[in-house]
Amino acid sequence: MIFEAIQLLSQQLNDYLKIRFRLTEDIVFISPIKDPSKSFPNRVGITIVGVERETGAGVSFQRRVVSESTSAQSVPAWQISLNVLISVIFQEKQYEESLRLFSAVIAFIQKNNMVRSANEDISFSLEVMNMTIHELSNLWSICGENYYPSVVCKIRLLTVDAGEIVDLSYLISKPEQTTDLR
Numbered sequence: 118m119i120f121e122a123i124q125l126l127s128q129q130l131n132d133y134l135k136i137r138f139r140l141t142e143d144i145v146f147i148s149p150i151k152d153p154s155k156s157f158p159n160r161v162g163i164t165i166v167g168v169e170r171e172t173g174a175g176v177s178f179q180r181r182v183v184s185e186s187t188s189a190q191s192v193p194a195w196q197i198s199l200n201v202l203i204s205v206i207f208q209e210k211q212y213e214e215s216l217r218l219f220s221a222v223i224a225f226i227q228k229n230n231m232v233r234s235a236n237e238d239i240s241f242s243l244e245v246m247n248m249t250i251h252e253l254s255n256l257w258s259i260c261g262e263n264y265y266p267s268v269v270c271k272i273r274l275l276t277v278d279a280g281e282i283v284d285l286s287y288l289i290s291k292p293e294q295t296t297d298l299r
Contacts, residue, residue, distance in 0.1 A: 119165070119199065122241055122272055123147055125234055126201070127163050133225045134161065134218065144218075150202065150260035159207050161222060166256065166269065167200035196274055200246065202256070204267040219266040226270060242273040 131145035148162040207215035233240040
């Protein structure tokens, strides 16, 4: 689910930027922050910088009917959020161009606070996280890179469910009653 969500965000942002700037090549890539200019120069990079478990919904063990005579219980699904860094990585000489692209990235996020796949099997909310200069400085320092125009967003409400059965039970039913009307 994590890869699919990041890939969906990457595809939709890429399509938006290609249309807006009339680009013929992909410009958005899922990439690490380390040495981004060497691996993906003049690109928009999407990087996971954190995962958080959402506990507000509580925990509920899920029981479902498997057949007429059995039911199964599985481990509760998790709701998680991903913190992603969206960076516009251009060479220093193209800083103005990177700011044009960065403005478009911000517009995309503002317009698409809910991201859905075409068949709607994946959907999540996308929101900008407010970070202080100190937090941003720490993030980029950990990555060992200079700062690039970037925004940290939270992808909310992804469900992680391995679907593994932890208990299989037989259903108890009433004995069938037949009426003999002779």
